[in-house]
Amino acid sequence: MAEEAVEEVAQETTSTTIGKEMVRASAVMVPLSMVQNSGQNGAQDVINDPGLSAFLCRRAQPTLVNLTNPMFRNDTVSYHVGDLDQAKALRDLSGIRFNTHKLVITTSAGAALDGQGGDRQDKTQYNNAAIETVRAYLHSCHNDGFLKMERMAADPILLQGRVAPPGQNPGRHDTGALFFKTAAQYFPDASTISLAHNGLSSLQSISSLSQYFPNLRNLSLKGNNISSYEELWHICGDGKLPFLKELILDDNPVRDKEILAHGNDADYRSKVTELIKSITLLDKVNVFRMSFGVNLDNIPLGKVALPVPIRGNYFGEPDTHATVLEFLTSYFGLFDSDERVNLGYVYKPDAVFSCTVALPEESLNRLQQQLNGGQRNQNDTALQRSVWSEYLARSRNFETVKEPSSRETRLFMGNEAIVLQALLNFPKTVHDLSDDSKICVDAWQTRGLLPTETCIFASVHGEFEEYRPGPVPNPARKSFDRTFILTPAPADSFAAQNGWKCVIVSDQLMVREYNGYQAWKPEPGVNVVPGVRVANNQAPSPIALNHPDGLSMEQHAAADELMRVSGLVYQYAVQALMTNGWDLNRAIAAVQASRDTLPPHVWHLG
């Protein structure tokens, strides 16, 4: 379901830039309001002045602003604008004068614009004055690695600078991050912080503490208003503050309640030391733990021994090897070129194609949040920068796409639909086939699957780069798994006339986050079949058949016939023919004669 929601978002976009698209879908309000200027009347006249909107648009340049839906109320007018860029351009004008009156401009899109330049008039934004106040305060309360940030609501520096302490304005105006970020700038090595007597009831406002002081050792939260153990999760959950040794929670309801109920704090101590496993001193009393000298996190867990080694590329027969490599080289060459549309004749008229985005659920959820909220989380650069929208819009992941109708529409049938509705909508790509350690191919020929012809199954794993227009960083790199089912190109087909030996019956593409190419690296000493780079005059084989040029059509036909007559498995039919100088009759006779001595695995079953 997460994926279908994301797909809906992606489909609303019509241009190539991502991130602003969500806002475009719903217009942004930019209300303008007037401030009386020293008793002068005429505020309403200013607002109603027909030249006001033209003035604003002119001053907002170079951003092109289009103001719509004006609504007048007393000394306020509000407009709609189409996107965040316009809203920001106008908001940045706040404070300018029009006809001697100062304009105050705010926007309801303030949350999305935060961090992109502040509103000069709003004191709770982090303007220079606030930062200076915080800096001065921190210097006043720092002493030798100890930040004594206590009773902040009564601190004279903060009062004068009118900066609220953390926890006073919960939500996006909370100053916690401002304090800790600034503190980390000036006192990065502070190992002891006291936040005693600050009236904190939720620790969410100081949750950035773990981000800016990850090595913190001593923390006091004495005399606050913390009433539940869950609050501790904001600062110590999920591996945050792993080096915290001392914690003080005296004079908080969470502790006082327990003492009232049980007459002692044993339960409280048990719960807190369970939640925060690193502390050795709680409320100035030692914490004892039994240790076994074993820390599982420090024991390097090896990889299990696999019963068989990892081998490189697999090709069932030498013939398959050459055919598949040639096909892949041609296919990706055309896919990467400006003539991708010509792939149309490489697919059969009744071929099928689909693509799937194979991301684990957490990544998909993050991606959805990011696309929905237009948030710029700087920590999410990898996922953020590799854009997925073209694939997500068509992703046929059965894990998340359950509706039969969706599953049907996302299966592209017929070469026209495949090329026009799917392939041409994917970004420009580069598949670099020159380094064959970066690609892994498993392929073999199979008979009896399709009723009238042999086909080749080829599974390719590798990576590619994407190039997109617009402000996304380029290129984006992804990993992919692609499975083809190929049949011989009919002699009269456009494909055959253009030199293609195979055409595509089925093509299924999975795209994933880039994951490198180590997983299929063959173990040392294991027989390796050279990969995608097709060297001239070289048809290496995994079974040590040494035929320099690959099989010709007649040889292939002879092997087929020998297979049919004698029951030998294909590769041994080839071997038998080679041993007998490609004389079919001689080979048949030879096989008959030695039938009893040949090992069982050279024969077809059934």
Add this chain to the structure above:
Amino acid sequence: MANSLKGHVDTSSKGADAFVGIYYQLFDTQRPVLNRVYRDTSAILWNGNAFSGIGPFSEFYNKLSSSEHTVNAYDCHPLPTSTAPGTPGSMILNVSGTVKYSNEASARHFSQSFILSPDPTNGSFYVWSDCFRFV
């Protein structure tokens, strides 16, 4: 041709759901039962190692550590293999996910491609071929 394949899209989709639901649970908790979905003719490839049929393959997986598979994505295509109109033909099923073996510290990504075909003797579907890779 394209139209007859359309009819199979839904059947094969449901078949894919059912197979994925069964296969990895068997592999993780009841490996011996896997021999019901393979045949002696199944062509199996595991990280470049070929096994012809369930016999050699079961020898292999009996030696493989215990596993825990997580499927992130799967997709299937019906194939134009049906010889009798109306009966479902084979399908190709691709799976992407992660697998954790016994006490390994981290899971490995894998990509697996099955071709599932009807058994002519009893109509139930089995693994015609199975191609598995760590990716």
